[in-house]
Amino acid sequence: MDFRVFILAASTVIIGLVELIVGGILPIIADDMNVSIGTAGQLITIYALVYAIAGPVLLTLTAKIERKKLYLITLGIFFIGNVLMFMSPTYAFMMFARIISAMSAALLIVLSLTITAKIVEPRFRAKALGYIYMGISSSLVLGVPIGIVMTNAFGWRTVFLGIAVLSIVSFILISIFLEAVPTGEAQSLSVQIKALGNKKLAGAHLATMFMLAGHYTVYAYFTPFLETTLQLSSYWISVFYFLFGIAAVAGGAFGGGLAARIGSKKSILLILGAFAISLFILPYSTFSTIVFVIVMMIWGGLSWALSPPQQDYIIETDPVTSDIHQSFNNSALQIGIAIGSGVGGFVLGKTESVVSTATVGAGIVVIAFICAAISLKMPTQSNISNKESHSSK
Incomplete structure (x- = not known):
């Protein structure tokens, strides 16, 4: 290399x-x-x-x-x-x-x-x-x-x-x-925007956006969550974040391997469904530190497991303009982070309870699951984005 x-x-x-x-x-x-x-x-x-x-x-x-x-x-x-x-x-x-x-x-x-x-x-x-x-x-x-x-x-x-x-x-x-x-x-911005006319992939981008939004509704405020629910010191909070990080990095490899075994489409739904469940039960697992760490590691692993099958799905659906859609998917990820941290701050301000952020976050991930399911069921829009790409040359 x-x-x-x-x-x-x-x-x-x-x-x-x-x-x-x-x-x-x-x-x-x-x-x-x-x-x-x-x-x-x-x-x-x-x-x-x-x-x-x-x-x-x-x-x-x-x-x-x-x-x-x-x-x-x-x-x-x-x-x-x-x-x-x-x-x-x-x-x-x-x-x-x-x-x-x-x-x-x-x-x-x-x-x-x-x-x-x-x-x-x-x-x-x-x-x-x-x-x-x-x-x-x-x-x-x-x-x-x-x-x-x-x-x-x-x-x-x-x-x-x-x-x-x-x-x-x-x-x-x-x-x-x-x-x-x-x-x-x-490629011009107009061509990039027209590529969004592919409704099938627009649904995939929405799924990415809502998954990250649900995730960061909790993760952006994970420090006060740990302080409130487990009364952890700064040292142990850093330990928990490192464990989460290890799981998240490993999650990328898990997502790629899962897609290779059962296909990207099934992997997307399985990961989103499991992710919503892990977020929902997270605050209810704090009765035991061991149980919480297990749930947290699952949550962490799933947080980055979607990317490999999602990218594979994008390339498979529209290979000609996949580079444009991968750029859009990265933007969707960032918008999801922005929405999630914003929603989490709003929920925290209204309820003054970090636990409620997990419930709201899980609900947002369910929306991501619905978007993915709709996208996967839609027929491939052949030649729509391809025509736009070729016409720009």
């Missing part, structure tokens, strides 16, 4: 850390900024929402800029965003810094994927992209426990200073080892 792929994968780990690393330290940030936990949770919401919109838009606007040059420029902006987070004097300033970080991160992740696809031989492309996705998922699930550990040791601001320093390391490695990467043909 080309070692440059591992450099890009390591870069995605650094970039991905920023999104959810605040999840485990929300109470500390809220206290320091004199806002409620629900309000602090909107730092996750705004990041995910901006990320979802900025990805395809910025990729189109920067289509004519040489890829390595664009990567380094964007990485510099990403560095600035994290320095601003470190220096933030007010909550409003933090929101501004998060927007800068989200826009730059969205473009960097897409560039990491597209550059990887260009620099490796076609026979190694799928495996190379797998390393990039592993970097993304690992950063998302392990960012929270890393944030907790660093915050407990040095304070929450050093978390973002550390990421800024790591981004400098990434900048140096990319500038030294990556050659100039020419631009390719970029």
